[in-house]
Amino acid sequence: MDTRTLTSQKISQGLTAGEWSAKEIAQAFLAAAKQGQNSTHAYVDLAEDLALQAADESDTRRAAGRSLSEFDGVPIAIKDNIMVAGCRATAGSNILKNYVAPYDATVVQRLKSKGLVILGKTNLDEFAMGSSTESSCHGPTLNPWNLERVPGGSSGGSAAAVAEGSAPAALGSDTGGSIRQPAALCGTVGIKPTYGRVSRYGLIAMASSLDQIGVLSRSVADVAGLLRIIENRDPKDSTSVDLLEKWQIPAKLTGSVKGLRIGLPKEYFVSGMEAGVERAVRSAVDRFKELGAEIVEVSLPHSDYALAVYYIIMPCEVSANLARFDGVRYGLRVPGETLVDTYRKSRGQGFGQEVRRRIIIGTHALSAGYYDAYYRRAQQVRQLISDDFTRVLADVDCILAPSSPTVAWKLGEMADDPLAMYLQDIYTVSVNVAGLPAINLPCGLVDGLPVGFQLIGRHFDERTILSAAADYEQAEGGFDSFIPSASPKEKK
Amino acid sequence: MSLTPEEVDKIADLARLELSDEERSAFRYQLSSILDYVGKLSEVDIEGVEPMSHSIPVFNVLREDDLEICNTETRSEIIASFPEKEGDLLKVKAVFE
Structure with missing residues (x-):
């Protein structure tokens, strides 16, 4: 079987039809993952034994007519900053390299309760800080x-x-585009839900007022279905909310793009985008026009400040959140002469360079005499950015924007210039600053590399962007043209 | 705006972070360029704008102060992840000198 063409829904249908067992499916994906470890290195760890055992149990349940959900037996991978009991949770950092999660994150517990099979833990920038998975x-x-x-x-x-x-x-x-931008650069669907829709319990925190867990997959129906499993209030995360009925995502996405008012923020289309990326995004706009959407130019006047707001608020929250990694209770301990020495050494040797850089920026911005100029001012501008979205989304149903100014760049290209890397987040951070939902969809290839765009919705109105995304997907005949060839260009 | 070596040392000390000499000088310049960039917020008129700490209004979420017992498996996993221990106790450096 070709795992590259299998969506969660297709797997589910095949399980129901008896075309394959959960075990066969798990084996096929584990085999593909093992092969991938020699080229892309997508995983930190494969959870082979746990996955096969879970798949066996799923097959037993199915045979007894006691399947837990339509996704019972369907595999899924988990980013390595989310806890899966018994698996390492390294967050890509030396300071947690040997840390084994003692419990499941709420999202993981919910996936397991519906019978999903966890394949392993996927790689990430250290503590999710980066736009390239190089750190x-x-x-x-x-x-x-x-x-x-x-x-x-x-x-x-x-x-x-x-x-x-x-x-x-x-x-x-x-936190600032970490689902949508890689989804764009790899040609997949990826949704960042409204802040508060999904519990963050068991997610290793980066910037708590911005972080949100979401789903990447190959189809809109898949991300919608999986989001329905992981969402909703969790007593263990006080910022997760009870979902009102009008905020719920329907089991079947219906609705029509016809008559939908879609805003194009003029500030996002002025400069900075590669020509090929802009062409691909414009072609998606044209498709929505053909489908009967009304395209409206809108203005988000404070867009130019979003990245600066983000690169103050995020490191400030990072410096506070990462204070817990002190070599005392878990993680790496490098013994020093005194307790303070132990802190300094454990943190100095445990954290990589980008993490240290952000802790330093955040500590500086929060230190006496600078708080008002940086953190307080950033929070005030944050309000203005959020107000821009509120005003525009009172007029249009959703916003269409690019997900990344460029296609995937070469490894090491931005290693010495952190600011250049930060600028890659220019189209994605505003959504986190305002706490809105947004979904990335693939819309073209430039020199054999995928381009994506995002639909941004109102708070908790995932329904509108998912329905519009599903219509777009259908009009495009699905996203099967965004499957990379089986043998990508070899590493030099 | 450029940071002095003393400022970088002071911040590193506040953050309880050991930096190498190389890093200390590299960070000075990198941080300066980042701080220059975020300095553009000083152009924005923020007169009368309330600071926004969260994107959704959530206030004072309370629960009963009940004791929840941690299950044995989780408890032993947590103890297993202590960097140093004696029996079930976490071993740390002296806090008071």
């Missing part, structure tokens, strides 16, 4: 479309796994 302590993940290029990040392992067919779907986390 992982396990080494980089490579793009399945071209092994000389990055898969994007930080959920680069999840995106590469879905694209290469070593997982039909994967969980990722998105």
Whole structure:
């Protein structure tokens, strides 16, 4: 079987029809994952024994007519900053290299309760800080479309796994674009839900007011179906909310793009985007026009400040969140003369360079005398950015924007210039700053590399962007043209 | 705006982070370029704007102060991840000198 063409839904249908067993499916994806480890390196660890055991149990349940859900027996991969009991949770960092998760994240527990089979843990930038999956302590993940290029990040392992067919779907986390940008660069679907829709319990925190767990996969129906499993209030995350009925995602996505008002923010189409990327995104706009959508130019006047707001708020929250890694209770301990020495050494040797850089920026911005100029001011501008979206989304139903200004770039290209790497997040961070939902969809290839665009919705109105995405997908005849060839360009 | 070596040392000390000499000088310049970039926020008129800490309004989420017993398996996994221990106790450096 060709795992690259299997969506979670197709797997589910095949299980129901008796075309294959959950065990056969798990074996096929594990085999693809093992093969991938020699080229793309999408995974940190494969959970082979746990996966085969879970698949066996699923087959037994099915035989007894006691399947837990339509997704019982369907495999999924989990980003390695999300806890799966008994598996390492390294977050791509030396400081957690030997840390084994003692419990399941709420999202993982919910997937297991519906019978999903966890294949393993996918690679990421250290603590999800990066846009290229190069800063992982396990080494980089490579793009399945071209092994000389990055898969994007930080959920680069999840995106590469879905694209290469070593997982039909994967969980990722998105703090400033970490699901949507790698999804764009690898040609997959990826949704970052509204802040508060999905519990963050068991997600290794990066920036708590921005982080959100979401789903990457090969079809809109898959991300919608999996989101329905992981979403909803969790008493263990006080920022997760009870979903009102109007916020719920229907089991079957219906609705029509006809008459839908879609906003194009003029600030996103002025400059900075590669010509090929802009052409591909414009072609998606044309498709929506053909489908009967009304395209409206809108303005988000504070867009130009979003990245600056993000690169203050995020490192400030990072510096606070990562204070817990001190060599005391878990993780790497490098003994020093005194307790303070132990802190300094454990953190100095445990954290990689990008993480140290962000802790330093955040600590500086929060230190006495600078707080008002940086953090407080960034929070005020954050409000203005959010107000821009509220105003525009009162007029249009959703917003269409590029997901990344470029296609996948070459490994190492931005290694010495952190600011250049930060600028890659220019189209994605605003959504996190405002806490909105957004979905990436593939829309073209430039020089054999995928381009994506995002649909951004109102708070908790995933239904509108998912329905529009499903219509677009159908009009495009599915996303099967975004399957990389089985033998991508070899690594040099 | 450029950071002095002393400023970088002070921040590293606040963050309890050991930096190498190389890093100390590389960070000075990299941080300066990042701080210059985020400095553009000073152009924005923020008169009367309330700071926004979260994107959704959530206030004072409370629960009963009940004791929840951790299951034995989780408990032993947590103890197993201690960097140093004696029996079930976590071993740490002296806190008071």
